[in-house]
Amino acid sequence: MKPRIGPDSVVRADIRALSAYHVQDAAGLVKLDAMENPYSLPEWLCADIGRAVQRAPLNRYPDPDAPALKARLRRVMGIPEELGLLLGNGSDEIISMVVNAVSAPGAAVLAPTPSFVMYSMSAIIAKARWVGVPIEPDFSLSADKMLAAMREHRPAAIFISYPNNPTGNLFDEKTLETIIQEAPGLVVIDEAYQPFAGRTFMTRLQDFANLLVMRTLSKLGLAGLRLGYAVARPEWIGELDKVRGPYNVGVLTQVVADKVLEHPEVLDAQAAAIRAERERLYTELSAMKGVQVFPSAANFLLLRVPDAQKMFEGLKKRGVLVKSLHGATRLLDQCLRITIGTPEENRLLMRAFGEALQEL
Numbered sequence: 001m002k003p004r005i006g007p008d009s010v011v012r013a014d015i016r017a018l019s020a021y022h023v024q025d026a027a028g029l030v031k032l033d034a035m036e037n038p039y040s041l042p043e044w045l046c047a048d049i050g051r052a053v054q055r056a057p058l059n060r061y062p063d064p065d066a067p068a069l070k071a072r073l074r075r076v077m078g079i080p081e082e083l084g085l086l087l088g089n090g091s092d093e094i095i096s097m098v099v100n101a102v103s104a105p106g107a108a109v110l111a112p113t114p115s116f117v118m119y120s121m122s123a124i125i126a127k128a129r130w131v132g133v134p135i136e137p138d139f140s141l142s143a144d145k146m147l148a149a150m151r152e153h154r155p156a157a158i159f160i161s162y163p164n165n166p167t168g169n170l171f172d173e174k175t176l177e178t179i180i181q182e183a184p185g186l187v188v189i190d191e192a193y194q195p196f197a198g199r200t201f202m203t204r205l206q207d208f209a210n211l212l213v214m215r216t217l218s219k220l221g222l223a224g225l226r227l228g229y230a231v232a233r234p235e236w237i238g239e240l241d242k243v244r245g246p247y248n249v250g251v252l253t254q255v256v257a258d259k260v261l262e263h264p265e266v267l268d269a270q271a272a273a274i275r276a277e278r279e280r281l282y283t284e285l286s287a288m289k290g291v292q293v294f295p296s297a298a299n300f301l302l303l304r305v306p307d308a309q310k311m312f313e314g315l316k317k318r319g320v321l322v323k324s325l326h327g328a329t330r331l332l333d334q335c336l337r338i339t340i341g342t343p344e345e346n347r348l349l350m351r352a353f354g355e356a357l358q359e360l
Helices: 043-054 067-077 090-102 117-125 143-153 173-182 218-225 234-243 251-260 264-286 308-317 343-358
Strands: 084-088 108-113 129-134 157-161 186-190 211-216 228-232 300-304 335-339
Touching: 043 251, 067 084, 067 251, 084 090, 084 234, 090 117, 090 157, 090 186, 090 211, 090 228, 090 234, 108 117, 108 143, 117 129, 129 143, 143 173, 157 173, 173 186, 211 218, 218 251, 218 264, 228 234, 264 300, 264 343, 308 335, 308 343
Parallel strands: 108 129, 108 157, 157 186, 186 211
Antiparallel strands: 084 228, 211 228, 300 335
């Protein structure tokens, strides 16, 4: 009898050693674990989207270049015509494009750690050498450590989350300038949380030949569409476009994103509300005994509590789902990450948090 062929026989050992990207079950819970915008679109805009979707040619492949959506993004996001623009199925796909494009044999991919897990996962999947450079205990980025790692490993690509996920802070701008100037390859500044930070390297793209700025519409309120974009000099975008899958941004994503971006004031108002709630929650949580809340320029707060796992379970028991980061790295010992919700969701959070804290 022919022996059974299973994944152990053919799947790479390093892939089998990975864990799949885990999403917590949020059914019936106040969902504050995934850095989503908690606000729905207004009914009048949903009606506009419905009419646009009715006309969408679902029987046809999408235009792979998405010219209408790109033009809209350039107008709304202030992207100059002389810069290249690439769209992806979320920023995750753009990370994968970058890593696949630069992963020659022996090539390294580098990023500060802890940071977004897809940087390391994409590197491992592409068989690049993954290099993580630990950030400092105060969550700052050491230029000396980064430069030393760059000299040793000569990375083909460097990813820097700005603000950083999961710590929420903005790394020092001068430090990032030094890294970009000294980098032997492409530097990707991941601005997923830019709407809540008010800082950007988008305006510096003309200053650095090896800089790419990556963003997503997910945190703005369109997480369900899965639309990310990258901006860089045309020669970089031209090469990355060669590893983009055909028709990677679907018809519905193009139509709906374009319709929503006709009204950027809606998204701007929601981002402003999230920023205001972030500051309120920061103040209220900081006043609680035994809770250390870290400053954030994103749409979430990182905090340290006496027992993260018990707090996580206590909150979940009371109908609130957050993210426990305890065990991920020593720097995040006893830490929780909490997405900023609506005022009502945040009220429920604070009540549950106070009760769970008393049980510790």
